[in-house]
Amino acid sequence: MRGFIFLMLAIAPTAVRAEDEDAGADIVVLGKGLSQTPGMPAYGSVTIDRNRLTNAASGRIENVLTDVAGFQQFRRSDSxxxxxxxQGATLRALGGNASSRTLILLDGVPMGDPFFGYIPFSAITPDRIGQIRVTRGGGNGAFGAGAVAGTIELTSAGRDQLPAIAASALYGSRDATELSASISPEVGGGFLSLSGRWDRGDGFQxxxxxxxxxxxxxxxxxxxSIGARAVAPLxxxxxxxxxxxxxxxxxxLRFAGADSLSEGQDASIRLVAHGDWQVDALAYAQLRNFANVVISSTTFRRSLDQRHTPATGLGGKIELRPPVGAAHVLRIGIDGRFANGxxxxxAYNATTGALTARRRAGGDQSTTGLFVEDDWTLGRLVLTGGLRADRWRIVDGYFHAxxxxxxxxxxxxxxxxxxxxxxxxxxxxxRLSDAIALRGAGYTGFRLPTLNELYRPFTVVPITTQANAALALEKLKGIEAGIDLTPAEGLNLSATAFHNRLDNAIANVTIGTNLRQRRNVDAVVANGVELTAGWRKHAFHLSASYAYSHAEVDAPGQPFDGFAPAQSPRHAATATVAWEPARGPMLSATIRYISRQYEDDLQVDRLRSALTVDGVATVPLAHGLRLVARVENLFDTKVQTRNAGGSIDLGTPRTLWAGLRFEG
Known part of the structure; x- marks a missing residue:
């Protein structure tokens, strides 16, 4: 917290110093990175706009991300x-083991926990975000070392998207409350945004x-969570x-005393130049901690107290785009990430409550990458290619008991x-015409095993999962082809077929009764099709997404050879219908479907398919004040999120919200 307070004190003078001496100067500060290159659409992407982010039934960004069919966390539950x-994130059914195979960036900064790799979704509140772009498939460019399943780029809201003052207060089922507020004044030629959010609830069974x-x-x-952001023109x-x-x-979670804690302080500074020589220079620091108490499912007493897991993440990048002519956009850069945890x-005897062991584990890892990428525009044809070389290190690993x-x-x-x-x-x-565009891409990528996968064993009673310090890097090879159609004004259609192979995929492999170990399997092979559609006509808006992912584990001689990877559904679909007039009431409804999937590598424990419906309505009252009503899981579907030998966990039941939102 001390580092965050220091940053807060530093922001104001930084913004004030940037005030232009010419009071009449018209300086536009976007608060974003460099613009998308002409070749990026070749890899396909899905965009979620701010209006959708701020009008989600749950108010949680991980649930909004499920608008992109194929996005999944390790489990179906939210934060x-x-x-x-x-709460790791992945795409394209490449298998789940709680670590993120998808690179999630917030204003260019990787958000994965330095020790575990999970994403602190509860800290990333939708009202601070201006846009999300999801690119499925292997990544490259800056920080591409972790993007084996894709990249999710979150961009903070700019001054044009932020009201000067905003606040909301909602009350929900089971004595839940959600409070948020922000202030975003202009300072000099830029702006300062301060925001906070607090939510709590007695929870559901x-x-x-x-x-x-x-x-x-x-x-x-x-x-x-408390956020602060300053954008200042130099x-x-x-x-x-x-x-x-x-x-x-x-x-x-589940039993009295089974308490978890996730906390952190992040800070970043970024310099963006939009001139002839374009520059994007970034540095960041992350201080994170995690704690967790495991309660025995037989004696209901404490069996493990993971009392402290401090972790540090440091990194940065420099990207240059030199002026090489109108037909080319050249990117050259270097980036690096360091993680320590x-x-x-x-450990306790679950019967007597006596302390039995003290354990400590950890290590360091780092990647330093050089990358170059060029987009070449030849009339209707755009060619793009990139090369990245990373020096990686895993050092000082240990386990002591x-x-x-x-x-x-x-x-x-x-x-x-x-x-x-x-x-x-x-x-x-x-681009065959203004209405038809064809695209194709091929890529490779890699991911380091996390410190958690390497060194930390864990138990979710009755199953123990061992760590494995010898884990190799995951390596991806993939190809895809797609078509984008705009047959009429406001109507967009897209289809992508893909083949991805993740070699050395890290999985929780069953090696005995109630015993698993993290191991590299030969590969996970995923083939599939992704469809998206969007239609906007006046105030009416429809968006839909469907993913078919046929994923199998390639592990000759193993009992799970040919099985679907754990936590990988074959079908996922979502659709949202909204009425969003410039004035008057706003209504939206979202339907989501996820097919059955398996909890484990041997396909013993099955999670049933689920269909849920959410809804949101807002009604203007006066002077920027709106009445807000939300409903999650309208028909109270029983969504299975865990099945360990018949021991079931369920996801969010029907939840009602009502409150007020002010923007002025």
């Missing part, structure tokens, strides 16, 4: 009832009625962006590892 460490015991409690949650074509974030999220946990009396029982020091990984991508976009 009110999931363990934070299980994730446990089916037949499986509840005296120790069963609802999934209570309580979280807050000249007519150069701006400075400073951003800070502090958050804390506590949850109770340590786990402190205590001792008895309650302090007698060492394990003191493992793991060998340092390093190497080079080369990633490439190439694509083309050919």
């Amino acid at each position: 009110r009832s999931a363990n934070p460490s299980a 994730t446990t089916p009625v037949a499986q509840r015991v005296a120790a069963t409690v609802p999934a209570r949650y309580d979280s807050w 000249s007519d074509d150069m701006e400075l962006q400073v951003r800070g974030l502090a958050f804390r999220d506590t949850r109770t 340590t786990m402190f946990e205590d 001792a008895t309650a009396a302090g007698v060492s029982t394990a003191d493992n020091r793991f060998a340092d590892r390093d190497g080079w990984a080369v990633s490439t991508r190439a694509g083309l976009l050919y």
Whole structure:
């Protein structure tokens, strides 16, 4: 928190110093990075606009992201009832093991936890975001080292999207409250935005009625976040962006005492130049922590206290776009990421409550990448290609265990590892006419195993999952082809067929009764089709998305060879219909479908398919004040989020919200 306070104190003078000496100068500060290059559409992408972000039934960004069919977390629950460490993000059914295979960037900064790889979704509030762009398939360019399943780029709202003052207060089912406020004044030629959000709830019962015991409690949650962002012009074509974030999220899951904590402080500074020589220079720091108490499902007493997991993430990039002629957009750059983390946990006898062991594990890892990419426009044809080379290191890994009396029982020091990984991508976009565009792309990518996967074993009773310090890098190869159609004004259609192969895929592999280990399997092979549609006619808006993903594990000789990867549905679809007039009431409804999937690698525990319906209505009252009503899971569908040998967890039931929103 001290670092965040320091940043807050630093922002104001930074913005004031940027005030232009010529009071009449008309300086436009976008508060964004460099513009999208001509070749980016060759890789296909889906955009979620701010209006959709600020009018979601749940008010949570991870649920909005499910508008992109094929997006999934490790489990189907959101940040009110999931363990934070299980909120990894992936695309294209490449399998889930709680770490993110999708690179999520906020204003260019990777958001994955430095130790676990999960995304702190509760800290990324929709009202601070201006736009989201989702690109499925292997990544390249800046920070491309983690984008084996795709890239999700979140852009903070600009001054043109932010009201000078905004506030909302909602009350929901089960004594839930959601409060948020922001102030975004102009400062000099730029702007300053300060925002805060607090939400809490008594929670719902994730446990089916037949499986509840005296120790069963609802999934209570309580979280807050504070954000600050300053954007200041340094000249007519150069701006400075400073951003800070502090958050804390506590949850109770399934049993009394099964409490988790996720907290952090992030800060970044970014210089963007839009002149002949375009520049995007970025530096960031992240301080994160995680804690979790595991309660035995048989004695309902504490069996594990993962009391402290401090982690640090540092990084930055410099990207240059030199003036090489109107037909070319050339990107040259270097980026780097460093992660360090340590786990402190205590094990207890679940019957007597006595301390039995103290364990500590951790290590360091880093990637430093050089990248170059060029887009070449030849009339209706755009060719694009990129090359990236990363130097990676995994060092100082260890696992130490001792008895309650302090007698060492394990003191493992793991060998340092390093190497080079080369990633490439190439694509083309050919516009047959203003209404038809063809595209195709091929790419490779890689992901380092997280410190959590390498060094931290864990238990979700009755299943224990062992760590594996020898895990190799995941490596992706993929191709895709697509067509984009605009047959009429306001109507957009898109189709993409893809083939992805993830070699050395990290999975939780069953090796005994109630015992798994993180291991590299030969590959996960995913083939599929993605369809999107959008239609806007006056105030009416329709958007829809469907993903068919036929994914299989390629592991000759293993009992799961040919099976679907764990947590990977074959079908996913979503559609939203909205009435959004410039004035008057706003109405929207969203329907989502996800097909059955399996909890485990051996396809023993199945999660049933689910269909849910959400709705939102807002009615203007007066002077920027609106009445807001929201409903989640209108028909109270029982959404299974976990099935461990018949022990079931359920997702969000029907939830009603009502409140007020002010923008002025």
